[in-house]
Amino acid sequence: MWIGESFVGDGPNAAHVNTVLGGRDGPVGAAWATGLATPSAGHAPFMVVLAPDMPVQPPTLFVNKAAIA
Template sequence: MRIGESFVGDGVNAAHINTVAGPRSGPAGAAWAGALASPSAGHVPFVAVLAPSLPVKPLTLFVSKSAPVDDAHGTMIWGPAQAGVAAGVADAVAEGVIPRGDAETDVVIAAVWVNPGAEDADAVYRNNREATRTALRNGVTGGPDIEAVLAARHRPANPFYTAPESADPTSEENR
């Protein structure tokens, strides 16, 4: 089983993707089937398609991390975000991140964040495509490197919060 993550873009049109990939016959396949069979209010997993009746391979389950708040938000989820995820999975196969032979036997779960304020469908598409491709690559390569993780531990940052430098318990001022 390969687990990956990627955040691409900024502002309301950014994409945050978490992926789980692996053989249908293993834990990833069991999780895929279980998630498909267990929708919850506002979070209905569905198979990502490149076009109607043309699912991407490996079969990819799109799981929204955000319940649609209105029709426009739902359209961003089911339209450009889904198209970006499907294209990103196909890119991973085309680039050899996922071997072509595994495309018939593996599955992918993509947990996808689409901001309710997203406003640019093309940016949502591009960001989700790149984030999916990158998350799948990270899952295969084991990224990020542990040294990058350890270096960032003293000042974690994300689009919603950056820890102050004084939050590092190993810094001189906090000893």
Template structure:
């Protein structure tokens, strides 16, 4: 079976938890020297107001491997939201990526050759840093797992679509879904 890391880019998504402490993470994984590296470096070098991508670290001066760029989806505002973004969510993402390496989803011998871009949602209403960490750890791992295993499959998506789209912010009524 060919390695999934032969692909130009792997893309995954995971949503874990509910309410203010839920975590929603999207990842793109690719090899250094390819388009993911260009996107990684460009994002790091071109922050915008309120969105300053940063390297995810296990602790200061120890970046997680594969090196992972944390891109916040929500402007970090207020002390607790900032602590969650740069603290618990970053730590959770680092641990989730390390879990994926420890479990072999990302082979340790390829970790230095890969880069991850993680777009991470931290709700501005976050109120529990420990729950934020646990949810982000699971969402980071889940997004990497989805990318590496190419899940969900098209069949899974079509099966889920039978009920219609829904997300934590909106579910259309049957009348709206009617063609």
């Protein structure tokens, strides 16, 4: 398992990225599936796609950091 984190920019243009890489059959795969299946209130996880029906590789889960009002 590999874990990384990055912050860039400031103010409204700031970005905060957390990256976790690991096998689908291990703890990373379980966390990925749980994150997609059980969203917190105000958060909308979704799989990142290049175009309709064309997911990026490796599979990528996007979860907003700030709650949706």
